Amino acid sequence: DQQVKQNSPSLSVQEGRISILNCDYTNSMFDYFLWYKKYPAEGPTFLISISSIKDKNEDGRFTVFLNKSAKHLSLHIVPSQPGDSAVYFCAASARSGGSNYKLTFGKGTLLTVNP
Amino acid sequence: AAGVIQSPRHLIKEKRETATLKCYPIPRHDTVYWYQQGPGQDPQFLISFYEKMQSDKGSIPDRFSAQQFSDYHSELNMSSLELGDSALYFCASTGPSSGANVLTFGAGSRLTVL
Numbered sequence A: 001d002q003q004v005k006q007n008s009p010s011l012s013v014q015e016g017r018i019s020i021l022n023c024d025y026t027n028s029m030f031d032y033f034l035w036y037k038k039y040p041a042e043g044p045t046f047l048i049s050i051s052s053i054k055d056k057n058e059d060g061r062f063t064v065f066l067n068k069s070a071k072h073l074s075l076h077i078v079p080s081q082p083g084d085s086a087v088y089f090c091a092a093s094a095r096s097g098g099s100n101y102k103l104t105f106g107k108g109t110l111l112t113v114n115p
Numbered sequence B: 001a002a003g004v005i006q007s008p009r010h011l012i013k014e015k016r017e018t019a020t021l022k023c024y025p026i027p028r029h030d031t032v033y034w035y036q037q038g039p040g041q042d043p044q045f046l047i048s049f050y051e052k053m054q055s056d057k058g059s060i061p062d063r064f065s066a067q068q069f070s071d072y073h074s075e076l077n078m079s080s081l082e083l084g085d086s087a088l089y090f091c092a093s094t095g096p097s098s099g100a101n102v103l104t105f106g107a108g109s110r111l112t113v114l
Helices: none
Strands: A010-014 A019-025 A032-038 A045-051 A056-059 A062-067 A072-077 A086-093 A109-114 B005-007 B010-013 B019-024 B031-037 B044-050 B053-057 B064-068 B074-078 B087-094 B109-113
Touching: A010 A019, A019 A032, A019 A086, A019 A109, A032 A062, A045 A056, A045 A062, A045 A072, A072 A086, B005 B087, B010 B019, B019 B087, B019 B109, B031 B074, B044 B064, B044 B074, B074 B087
Parallel strands: A010 A109, B010 B109
Antiparallel strands: A019 A072, A032 A045, A032 A086, A056 A062, A062 A072, A086 A109, B005 B019, B019 B074, B031 B044, B031 B087, B044 B053, B064 B074, B087 B109
């Protein structure tokens, strides 16, 4: 049973436009959400995160939105650049009451930004 | 800055053989996580260690074992290898020095079982 779902395996966007990557989750115990970016032959690299007490977190060109009632989060990249082309993983963890930050991942979305 | 180091980066084994993967966490990180990513799949959590003790266990087969040593490095031992064990194995670490306790991943070890 996939607890974190990324329903779009791939997304293609023109340089300079907005990229929107979506993620849904089913486990209501998740209270911390992260986006990781992965280039070929490299490990996932942390990009941005959001706690369940917030609905938005922004870091430069990257913004993550969280809709707890819908159990949905999205990553917006504006403006998109060719160097953003990578696989983006949505991940979640249940941190309340513990120190184990184990992540549950989605299957990833391959973003291609065309020049 | 030092990152998570995994070795070997690539490993080819025959069915029923044994393989050992090593992970060296970021200095002063005390927690190590192992993940397995099959082709086209999401990374699946296998096992984690905190201060040399197993802290959580996921979908790790009984044929696999792991441990964390006194210098905080970890080893994943895989025996009686099967074709389905072919995957990318990621190690990640976290600790008091990591921002918001975000997991930092190594580049992965690609295991191919023939």
